[in-house]
Amino acid sequence: MSTEYSPPLREQLFLLEHLNRWDELFSLAIFRHADAEVAKDVLTAGAEFARGVLAPLNAAGDEHGCRLENGRVVTAPGFKAAWSEFAAGGWPGLDMPQKFGGQDLPLSVQVAFAEMVNGACVSFGMMPIMLRAGGRLLLDHAEPALVERIVPRLVSGEWGATICITEPQAGSDVGRLRTTAVPRADGSYGLSGTKIFISYGDHDLTDQVIHFVLARPPGAPAGTQGISLFAVPARRFDDGSNNGVSVSRLEKKMGLKASPTCVFNLDQAVGWRIGPEFEGLRCMFTMVNLMRLEVAIQGVALAQAATDRAWAYAGERLQGGRPDQAPTPIRAHADVQRMLMIMQARTRAMRALVFQTAHWLDLARAAPAEEQRLRARHMAEILLPVCKTCGAETAFEVASLAVQVFGGHGYIRDAGVEQYVRDSRVASIYEGTSGIQALDLLTRKVLKDDAARFRRLLETMRADVQWHRATPALATLASALEDAIASVERCTTELRGRAATQPRAVEWAATDYLQLIGLVAGAWMWLRMAAASGSGSAEDRERRRLAGFYMQWLLPQAAVHQARIALGGACELAEFD
């Protein structure tokens, strides 16, 4: 039974070359110093690093976990050495500015690398994202002195970073956070409070950790309007002594066991404000949005790793067939085929969507014309909650199917697939639960204002339908997508009609609405992937077959979502009225 990790480099390169058009991307001014060949070499080396250095840590890290010793977190064996190698290789800063030691490559290249890191060892993958997202946060919102001091050390991997939002009484309801930030005479602040569930809140991979903390200055208004954002070093910059930050607990978790999840206390910890007073949450969204994209690719990574294991096992495991003949590999059974095809079709659709969203984020930053940048930003904004939620759910559901393909052996730890179920479960919870993402998509990005983002999404999908319907081999796929887009439009019109008078019905519909958009966006990606595949190679033929399977087998689920959206909360139990 193969337990090796095989990075999905070929499929990634296909997407980057044909769907994301990286030749066009590398013609943009900020990426012109590199080209597709450079990016390909980087990803090839990244694949080798993920396979050779990170994958061997995965099962051992899960078994060993982290431990709290004298108030300090000790990570699983091998993590520290792997981090040193990761930092020395320049991996933390692929898409960070060259000026600060990074490589200024597109985010879409970074996302491809992140898939390989997370597919090899997701607990390790939790660490670097916060350095990059925290670095971007500083670049976008902090004073130059703070940027100069911190960003180069995050880019080099010399320092770690965390995102500190959650408190015991403030989970999804961030506005209830109580950590205080009292101004000090020198312009800094003294922060006090308790933060919970902080990933890599302490560890032994780096000597310094910068905590990005949301807190409330004295006299702040209640709710999210009274929150500011601070950079708080774990150890003082001047003498390296403890800065009033202490870990009081290391959580025991269902999965992600080698990623330390900490409760920590701030006791007059010295921090510096990032961005204007009371605009902390708005600024923090630079970090949150990058992390949501990362969670989406985490999902793809785990789904692909689980699919690969299941595919290999299904070719080796012999069961069934005529009793007078040798048993057949289970891969030959229709029901096993069904599971494997669902896994492939869903995972690859999600990868294409996440890569495409990263591409729009690149264009939102780098496209030459204002209108191009705005369009790309709108596309990324509407698709980000869809990527995050559907990426997370794809991972869990695909990992669960992988266990099913393995049968009883999948339930036993040695096979290594049950770890994917446990590791992926949290992705629907952190960085905004699926329920909160669904409300964000529907109420803020679709029903609010003139729904410009939503209209752009539909226009873009319809343009592809128009373009491809004339090609005979694609006409059926295009027509299935066209019907599904019409269904999205009908649901949206219906919800818009109810928004003012039946807000509860709209809330009931939100999750199905997000899942409907995710399903249809997946169909759109398959149309594009089929269009970019000839019919010559086996890979091309497989893509076209999976595209047809997605449209015929998975897309009909759109009708179920539509029916539930129409129902709203009509079946709600009387006690909740």
Ligand SMILES: Cc1cc2nc3c(=O)[nH]c(=O)nc-3n(C[C@H](O)[C@H](O)[C@H](O)COP(=O)(O)OP(=O)(O)OC[C@H]3O[C@@H](n4cnc5c(N)ncnc54)[C@H](O)[C@@H]3O)c2cc1C
């Ligand atoms: C392993 C792990 C790592 C984490 N890492 C970090 C980290 O590094 N930094 C950090 O700050 N936090 C971190 N978190 C915290 C995580 O972001 C929160 O758990 C998450 O935001 C949800 O908050 P909660 O757990 O309090 O759930 P709650 O907010 O209590 O939600 C419980 C349920 O109620 C639903 N719900 C809540 N409010 C509403 C509403 N208004 N409308 C509809 N439904 C609602 C939710 O969708 C959910 O299903 C981590 C959590 C875990 C488990």
